[in-house]
Amino acid sequence: MPETNLMLKIISLCKRRGIIYQSSEIYGGIGGFYDYGPIGVELKNNIKKAWWEDMVWKRGDVVGLDASIIMHPLVWKASGHIDSFTDPLAECKNCHLRFRADHLIKKLKDSGKLDEHGIFTEEEVKDMESVFQKIKCPECGGPFVPPRKFNLMFKTSVGPVEEEGAMAYLRPETAQGIFVDYRNVLDTARVKIPFGIAQIGKAFRNEITPGNFIFRTREFEQMEIEYFVKPGTDEKFYQDWIKWRLDWYLGLGIRKENIKIREHEKDELAHYAKACVDVEYKFPFGWSELEGIANRTDFDLKQHQKFSGKDLGYFDENEKTVYIPYVIEPSAGVDRTLIAVIVDAYSEEEVEGVKGKETRVVLKLHKRLAPIKVAVLPLLSNRQELVDKAKEIYHLLQNYFVCQYDETGSIGRRYRRMDEVGTIISVTCDFQTLEDNTVTLRDRDSMKQIRVEIQKLKDIIQKILEEEEFLKLGKLVK
Ligand code: ATP
Numbered sequence: 001m002p003e004t005n006l007m008l009k010i011i012s013l014c015k016r017r018g019i020i021y022q023s024s025e026i027y028g029g030i031g032g033f034y035d036y037g038p039i040g041v042e043l044k045n046n047i048k049k050a051w052w053e054d055m056v057w058k059r060g061d062v063v064g065l066d067a068s069i070i071m072h073p074l075v076w077k078a079s080g081h082i083d084s085f086t087d088p089l090a091e092c093k094n095c096h097l098r099f100r101a102d103h104l105i106k107k108l109k110d111s112g113k114l115d116e117h118g119i120f121t122e123e124e125v126k127d128m129e130s131v132f133q134k135i136k137c138p139e140c141g142g143p144f145v146p147p148r149k150f151n152l153m154f155k156t157s158v159g160p161v162e163e164e165g166a167m168a169y170l171r172p173e174t175a176q177g178i179f180v181d182y183r184n185v186l187d188t189a190r191v192k193i194p195f196g197i198a199q200i201g202k203a204f205r206n207e208i209t210p211g212n213f214i215f216r217t218r219e220f221e222q223m224e225i226e227y228f229v230k231p232g233t234d235e236k237f238y239q240d241w242i243k244w245r246l247d248w249y250l251g252l253g254i255r256k257e258n259i260k261i262r263e264h265e266k267d268e269l270a271h272y273a274k275a276c277v278d279v280e281y282k283f284p285f286g287w288s289e290l291e292g293i294a295n296r297t298d299f300d301l302k303q304h305q306k307f308s309g310k311d312l313g314y315f316d317e318n319e320k321t322v323y324i325p326y327v328i329e330p331s332a333g334v335d336r337t338l339i340a341v342i343v344d345a346y347s348e349e350e351v352e353g354v355k356g357k358e359t360r361v362v363l364k365l366h367k368r369l370a371p372i373k374v375a376v377l378p379l380l381s382n383r384q385e386l387v388d389k390a391k392e393i394y395h396l397l398q399n400y401f402v403c404q405y406d407e408t409g410s411i412g413r414r415y416r417r418m419d420e421v422g423t424i425i426s427v428t429c430d431f432q433t434l435e436d437n438t439v440t441l442r443d444r445d446s447m448k449q450i451r452v453e454i455q456k457l458k459d460i461i462q463k464i465l466e467e468e469e470f471l472k473l474g475k476l477v478k
Pocket of ligand 1: 205215220292
């Protein structure tokens with residue numbers, strides 16, 4: 001399938017099935033903002049829950065935090081965001097279209113179009129100002145204003161008077177909340193180095209060119225850990241975290257061939273980082289960053305110690321020394337993970353339908369992530385006894401699993417709807433159910449069906465979710 005086609009199909013599926021909508025759509029939308037619909041919010045919550053379970057609960061050396069989005073403005077001075085959280089902005093003098101300068105150069109270079117404006121050496125490409133003197137706007141052919149630095153932080157004001165002193169920022173990353181609360185956690189949570197603080201939350205960046213659906217938006221969610229280590233052990237933990245994070249994605253079913261680690265070039269590294277890799281996913285629009293893992297050294301804590309005047313040293317009881325810890329930061333995007341998970345799970349299969357061969361679209365999502373675990377579907381909706389029985393089963397299962405009840409349309413259509421959102425099991429009841437209290441379970445991936453007793457339904461579904469072999473759990477329906 002052509003890759004652009006795949007992305008369009010996924011965007012359409014997301015809209016059609018209530019996964020993702022454009023924000024403020026009835027007002028014409030707003031660039032770079034999206035909403036998660038009834039299915040989307042379940043999927044997103046499952047991703048965050050899987051991360052929290054695996055990174056916090058199951059580890060024991062990582063504790064959680066939920067810091068506020070708006071913080072003291074000095075936080076952003078100390079972190080360097082006020083001075084240098086910028087992207088190069090290029091604007092066409094003629095049509096005033098704006099571009100992220102580095103992205104435009106890369107795009108022109110990759111498509112061979114940069115050469116049409118003169119051959120540039122690697123060194124010349126890095127000098128954006130001179131490149132933009134020579135290239136023309138791809139939209140109208142007009143000349144460019146020289147690129148300028150554009151700060152990505154959204155500004156707002158705190159309190160009723162919009163004066164300079166009350167100015168604040170929406171956080172562009174969750175990480176700084178962790179650094180600022182590091183002392184509090186140290187003093188109250190009985191943690192000892194090495195330990196981490198994890199946080200999931202919204203971040204805001206006024207991106208120059210949001211795009212690729214929810215890949216680059218202006219409001220998004222991050223899952224970040226700051227893992228504090230003794231200087232000198234940082235290289236080991238940096239390598240460990242690269243492995244742990246890659247294993248996490250693979251554990252959620254992401255295919256090995258679609259994910260890789262890319263080491264940052266020396267000139268790509270942030271000034272404070274000793275080393276950094278991106279975890280990249282093979283999106284339909286090319287390999288792109290899913291997560292960054294950086295060795296941030298002691299930069300952040302030292303900066304906050306300097307600006308706040310508070311002691312952020314760590315007393316090592318074993319060695320009776322005080323030091324500022326180094327920090328390893330795995331920083332992942334919830335939204336990018338969500339779209340990667342959908343791309344990876346999307347599959348089209350030719351199946352035998354009522355009217356011959358048809359295509360079924362199925363999201364083969366990992367069981368932990370599937371938004372709906374069980375669908376309950378009466379075979380015929382015009383038979384009240386069947387509807388009543390199906391509703392009884394639905395109400396029973398609702399107590400244990402995320403379920404959906406659906407009696408609209410043919411059974412084939414209802415299966416397709418459930419396949420498209422990755423529902424793991426469909427339970428159907430029919431006339432036989434009324435006679436012997438058994439139901440049919442249909443497995444999403446194989447479409448095989450087994451017959452089981454209603455009495456055992458809850459336990460059997462539990463076993464399926466725990467990856468027990470489907471066909472061993474009931475009598476195969478031919
Ligand atoms: P990019 O180079 O793509 O702009 P970045 O390197 O600036 O990303 P980080 O600052 O490392 O991103 O942020 C960590 C993670 O947060 C990213 O790996 C990504 O998953 C997520 N993220 C960052 N910016 C955005 C955005 N505009 N929209 C959605 N997710 C984002």
